[in-house]
Amino acid sequence: MKRTVIVGAGIAGLATxxxxxxxGWQPIVVERAPVRRSGGYLVNLLGGGYDAVERLGLVPAxxxxxxxxxxTVLVRADGRPKLTVPSVVAEAALGxxxxxxxxGDLEDVLYEAVxxxxxxxFGTTVESVDQDADRVVVRLxxxxxxxxDLLVGADGVHSATRTTLFGTGHRVDLPYVVAAFPLIRPPEAVPASSATTFIGPGRTAAIxxxxxxxxxxxxxxxxADPERELQRGPVPALRAAFGDVAGGVPExxxxxxAEPVNAYFDRVSQVDLPQWSSGRTVLLGDAAWCVSLFAGHGAALALAGADQLGTALGRHGDDVRSALTEWETGLRAEVVKRQALARRGMYQYAPxxxxxxxxxxxTIRVLTLPGIRGLVRRGIERQNR
Structure with missing residues (x-):
């Protein structure tokens, strides 16, 4: 039986x-965190991401x-509505x-399945990696x-596996920070089954x-200095950046x-690597190509990448290196496209x-017009092919 060590128990690692x-492989997953984490933001599984969860049998769960x-209701800083985007617009756009x-729910489903x-x-890291033509030796x-037979680095944008393989300098930090967290109770200032979104110069808040x-x-x-914001911590940093915004933000x-431990709070980054593998070691997901939250396809790409890696390995049998080359060749164009879309997305999330x-x-007002919805849906379907 072939064996693989997978670093990281997030979406990319668990899906792989x-x-x-x-x-028929025997996977060992090692995760730095002592326990599983929860929370997170909304993700859309479409295109290759939906295909992957369908092939893995995860759609019912x-x-x-x-x-x-x-x-979605676009609001002013004082909470007054500007524009309402009906749910049918999102339905038409996403398909x-x-x-x-x-x-967090996606990770839960993957964890239960695997x-x-x-x-x-858990609570385990990689201390060293040695490999030759026939095997990879991982000391934990x-x-x-x-x-x-294979080491997979799926340990996220701050990947230690990437540093071990390719050194530093491949993470491209953008001048933004992002926070996402679950709410203890539904916010009274936001109507049920809806979201309020404030978009102002350089910032966005969505509840x-x-x-x-x-x-x-x-x-x-x-x-100007994301590292300084991270050192301040999510509560003081977000209060300073959004203290003047209503519409559910104060709640x-x-x-x-009350529960800062559940918050995801980090800088916005991309990863730019000329190759994703070396010998019998490969990076996958944000560790390899982080497109950033501004692209909106990180989870889908991680799932598609895991699924396509399995297909390539199955096709090439014991020739792991050829499988990794084929896999990267087939996936890189989509990643490059999503990274470019993310750079344009900065103007939407932080105009x-x-x-x-x-x-x-x-633009949003135009997209709400009934005659435009079909055109948008067809455009998105072409992007996801």
Missing amino acids: ALRLARD LAEHALGPFT PRTLTVFR RDRAEIR SDGTTEEA VNLGPRRSSAFFTYRC ALRDLE PSRLHVWLNEV
């Missing part, structure tokens, strides 16, 4: 473990967590083969040494009210202050001026 386990469409779920098929070790912080345990907050803003920040805010609103 599940796909390879189904193909994910459907139980699907959030479905909801109305029928789409699932919208919280990132926990009996793979060995998963728990004192064990594992020999495997989603889909009921108990289904409500969340998302913030991003431009800043969300109070929830954050540089009031003029850009206004232009974005004009």
